[in-house]
Amino acid sequence: MDELKRLRHELHKNPELSNKESGTALRLKFFLSRYRPDELIQNVGGEGLLAVYNGVEPGPNVLFRADMDALPITEINKLPYASSKEGVGHMCGHDGHMTILSGLAVQLSNKPPQRGRAMLLFQPAEETGEGAARALADLTQRGYSPDYAFALHNMPRYPSGSLLLSRETFAAASKGLVVKFMGHSSHAAEPEKGLSPALAVARTIEGLIHLSKTASGYSDYILLTIIYARLGEIAFGTTPGYAEVMATLRAFKNEDMALLTKYSEELVRKVAEEQHLRVDISYVEEFPAAVNSTEAIAYVENAAREASIPTVELVRPNGWSEDFAHFTLHCKSAIFGLGSGVDHPELHRPDYDFPDEIIEHGVNLFEGVARQLLG
Numbered sequence: 001m002d003e004l005k006r007l008r009h010e011l012h013k014n015p016e017l018s019n020k021e022s023g024t025a026l027r028l029k030f031f032l033s034r035y036r037p038d039e040l041i042q043n044v045g046g047e048g049l050l051a052v053y054n055g056v057e058p059g060p061n062v063l064f065r066a067d068m069d070a071l072p073i074t075e076i077n078k079l080p081y082a083s084s085k086e087g088v089g090h091m092c093g094h095d096g097h098m099t100i101l102s103g104l105a106v107q108l109s110n111k112p113p114q115r116g117r118a119m120l121l122f123q124p125a126e127e128t129g130e131g132a133a134r135a136l137a138d139l140t141q142r143g144y145s146p147d148y149a150f151a152l153h154n155m156p157r158y159p160s161g162s163l164l165l166s167r168e169t170f171a172a173a174s175k176g177l178v179v180k181f182m183g184h185s186s187h188a189a190e191p192e193k194g195l196s197p198a199l200a201v202a203r204t205i206e207g208l209i210h211l212s213k214t215a216s217g218y219s220d221y222i223l224l225t226i227i228y229a230r231l232g233e234i235a236f237g238t239t240p241g242y243a244e245v246m247a248t249l250r251a252f253k254n255e256d257m258a259l260l261t262k263y264s265e266e267l268v269r270k271v272a273e274e275q276h277l278r279v280d281i282s283y284v285e286e287f288p289a290a291v292n293s294t295e296a297i298a299y300v301e302n303a304a305r306e307a308s309i310p311t312v313e314l315v316r317p318n319g320w321s322e323d324f325a326h327f328t329l330h331c332k333s334a335i336f337g338l339g340s341g342v343d344h345p346e347l348h349r350p351d352y353d354f355p356d357e358i359i360e361h362g363v364n365l366f367e368g369v370a371r372q373l374l375g
C-alpha cells in the first residue's frame, strides 16, 4: 500500500494536461514493468498505456480503465506532493484512478488470471472527451477488442470508500451545439440594406430555453443550457451580418438526446428560414450516456459484497458526462463511483486532493470483478 501511495503522490506532483500525458505514461511504465505484465503496449490512443495479463485457458478480454489527464487548475493545497506545475493539477483524482489500476497490476502479477485476458488501460484525454473513443479504436485495430469493460470515478460527498452504484445510466450524455447565422452587414443608418441576425439570436435563445422546458416525449431527464452568444462587432456604424449561439445539451438516455437534438435543430432552421438567413449547425464535445449493462454491474456488486464494501445506490445518474460511455456502446460495461468522503472537496476545485485511504477499496473492487470473470 505504501508503494501505491508513493506512486499516487508522484503522479499528483507531476500532472499533465489532456493529450500531453507522456511523462505520466513513462512513470507508469516504470512502475508496471516491475510487475511483469505479459505485454506492455505504449501509445494507445495517444499517450495511453496498456498492460496485459494473460490467463492460461481461453476466456474473455476484460478491460479495466483509468484516466490519466489533469486539469488546467492551479492547486492551492500545501502538501509535500502538491503539483509542481503552475496552472496544472490533478483536481479530478485521475492520479488516484491510475494508482488503483496499478494496484490491480500488483495483484494480477502475484496471482495471474486463470483464463482470458486482463487488459489494464491507462487512457489519455478523458477531460476533453477524446481519449476513450480513440483508445477503443486503437485497441480494436490491434486485435484487443474488449468483451467487458470496467471503470470507476471517485465521488466527493459520499461515504469514504463506499461503492456508488447505478443500475442503468451512471453519467449523462452531453454535447455542445454550435449555431452560426449568416446574413450580411450594412451601414447602421441603413439597416434595411443589410440582413441582420439580431432577431434570430433572440428567438433562438428564447425558443431553445422554452422547448427544453416544455417539449414532451422524453422518457427521462433532459437539460439545455445556453452558454454563449455573439452578434456582430462593437461597431456603432454597422448593422451586424453574423451571429453565433451555443448551448450544452444533456440527457440521461441516448434516445432522449437524439430527440432533444432533433427539436433544437428544427427550431434553429425554422428561425433561420423566417429571417432569410443562412445557418450552419455543428456539434462539439459529444459524449454518449454511460449506460451500465445488468450483467457487468452485477459483477461489481458481488465484488463489493465479497470485500465487505458498503454499497450506496445512486438516486439519479450524474449530471456530468464520462467518455467511458464509448465503451458502454461497444461491450458489456460498468462504471461506478467510489466515495471520496462526505466532507471531501468537490471535483475540479483548487483544494481537491484524491484521498489515499480509498485506494485499497478501489483495488479490491477491480480485483473482485477480475477474479469472477478471469479466475
Ligand SMILES: [Zn+2]
Binding pocket: 092, 127, 347, 348
Ligand atoms: Zn474531471
Ligand SMILES: [Zn+2]
Binding pocket: 067, 092, 093, 094, 126, 153
Ligand atoms: Zn474525472
